[in-house]
Amino acid sequence: MRLSAFFLPTLKETPTEAQIVSHRLMLRAGMIRQTSAGIYAWLPLGLRVLKKIEQIVREEQNRAGAQELLMPTIQSADLWRESGRYDDYGKEMLRITDRHDREMLFGPTNEEMITDIFRAFVRSYRQLPLNLYHIQWKFRDEIRPRFGVMRGREFLMKDAYSFDIDPAGARRSYQAMFLAYLRTFARMGLKAIPMRADTGPIGGDLSHEFIILAETGESGVFCQKEWLDLDVLADAPDYNEDLQPFFDKATGIYAATDEKHDAATCPIPADELVSARGIEVGHIFYFGTKYSKPMNAVVAGPNGDPVLVEMGSYGIGVSRLMGAIIEASHDDNGIIWPDSVAPFNVGLINLKPGDADSDRVSAELYDTLQAAGVDVLYDDRDERPGVKFADMDLIGVPWQLVVGPRGIKNGVVELKRRATGERVELPADAAIAKLTA
RNA sequence: CGGGGCGUAGCGCAGUCUGGUAGCGCGCCAGUUUUGGGUACUGGAGGCCCCCGGUUCGAAUCCGGGCGCCCCGACCA
Known part of the structure; x- marks a missing residue:
């Protein structure tokens, strides 16, 4: 590309609204343009990087055995009534009525829709395990969008959904995504630490957030010092091996968000503990039958009886990652892109x-x-x-x-x-x- | 959602208190100059001063209402 013909509106001065370095640099480098609170247009340079990040995410999802599909941004309220979340989700969900007064919504996530697709076609345990994902724009009507693309209202997310016949299978699916996430972030030059986390409105009993340490992070985190210079992927297994030992080892090194951390019960002595701030770039959940039950997603088990499928969901904030990478890699002169995501x-x-x-x-x-x-x-x-x-x-x-x-x-x-x-x-x-x- | 603030040229801002020709820097265009880390000079273009209403001979400025955006706190990829 010849720069004389490339649409690259760089700024010499920093717009006042940008408070954190990644936001400032994205604006100055001509990567994004805000169009409303928390909503951004991606200019050519920004889009190039977004595509690179997206592609790494895609390759690692595929490698882990997930399959890509694409679901719409607009969903019907009826699906969400089935799961009970239409009322629960609250004001963060952007609700829309169409010309026939049908209630629609701009999807903040896709558990209901994927479960609906699943139950429409999958009849037998022999079709499991199954992991389906897409990379699609989400909308969450945040109370206070800020920090540029780090907390936008519209954002690009990779969300994967696993379906298994039993909890053991579901845990294996969870572990595969756990490994895929570590690989994904490492390829972008990031050290993402998996931390035990609350499950929040998605529900479930097993959940990890993947967090990049950064001073401007929104979450308070605690982790064992060992994490700081550990290459967790040094002896990572293949996906066809037993993932349990790797998972046990990685989760055996203490790391927790401040929601989960309790100084009184923490097994790690204070002098081995690091208190820091972090940016959440991924979040994985195992939630069992939380959606399959109300939505009646069942398959025939080995003995022919119907069995509720065990599900998990796995999200990566693709657009947020761009901000996180810049937070982790810049100097006074500007951005320092890792080779893997450079425009x-x-x-x-x-x-x-x-x-x-x-x-x-x-x-x-x-x-x-x-x-x-x-x-x-x-x-x-x-x-x-x-x-x-x-x-x-x-x-x-x-x-x-x-x-x-x-x-x-x-x-x-x-x-x-x-x-x-x-x-x-x-x-x-x-x-x-x-x-x- | 509570608290604070802002809206004037593409960007950063002054002017608003105290009503009277709409300005500055950068950027942009033309020319001259310069050429190894954001060069200098000359000339030029560019404005519904957020919107609606009111007060006034006269409103960017005063008054009322609205909209938008930002920041700080409690919630989230």
Whole structure:
């Protein structure tokens, strides 16, 4: 992509409404535009990152055996009356009436709808286990939306729903998602700590929140110091192995949100405990027959008798993750994207457009890298070098490749790593080799 | 939902108290200059001063009502 043609409305000044760094940087980097309280339009740069995050989530869900489908954003109130949640959910649910005065709602979650789909088609325990997920926009009419996409009213969520014939199977499904979540967040360069959590309105008896430690986090959390530099995935099992030992080990290291934590009964001595703030990026639940029972989701068991299915649900805040990643990875100059979610792999800076050599070398690098499958943002604008460096730092592209007359004269270009600031001068061929390795 | 605050050019703001030509910085456009970390100069474009009503010769400014947004607290991916 040539920057001269890319819609990238960066801001020099920070809009006053943005209080936390991820919100400020997303606005300044031209990634989002607020359209109402807690509702955002995703501009091209922001959408690129959102898609990258979404794709990692998708790959790890698929790897864990879940299958993607897509349910609508608008649901019928009748389904929610079946589960009893239409009245329970309260004002957070956006209720809508259509032209025939039918009661509809913009879905805040999809347990009812997926259960309805399940019961319509699944008849036998032999079709289980089953895990279905989608990545879809949700709406929760938050009392006070804030922090940009971290607490929006409309947000993109991956929600998965597992169906099993018995509690043992359901626990295995839960453990598979538990592992998938750890893998997912690790791929984004995040350390997410699973913490015992309240089940809230979703209900159930087993639940973990996955929390990124960050000063601006909304949740108070406590965890054993061991978590801080632990690579929990170091000996992670395959999905076809018994997941119980891994699960036991990971959940054996103490971590709890302040709702669950009680200093009086905490088994960990105070000097081994870390008190911190965190951002919740995922939440998983095992809730048994909470929905299958009122909605009569049954299958034939091995002996032919109907059995209520055991269910769990598993959510990842996809749009929130973008804010969380920025909170975890930025500096005074802007965002530092992990390679896995970066909107572009390489920012190519032509220091002197109009200079024949600079234009030629830049164009060659651009074409070669693109042909090798590297996503390049080519800054060919007629701007001062300082503007280009500042913009490229701001939007956080992992590698900057700098081409200018001075370097060309010496047969070199400059390669800069955004994360470390480390710069090396090297021949163009060597730069290409390094970036396509 | 309680408390606080804001709405004036794309962004950041001044002007409102004390009514009288709508301003500043950045950005944008044109030109000149400059060229290795947000350059300088000259010229220019851009405004339902949130909306409706009232007071007044005259309202961004005063009064009434509404809408929107932000911040702080109790709830949530």
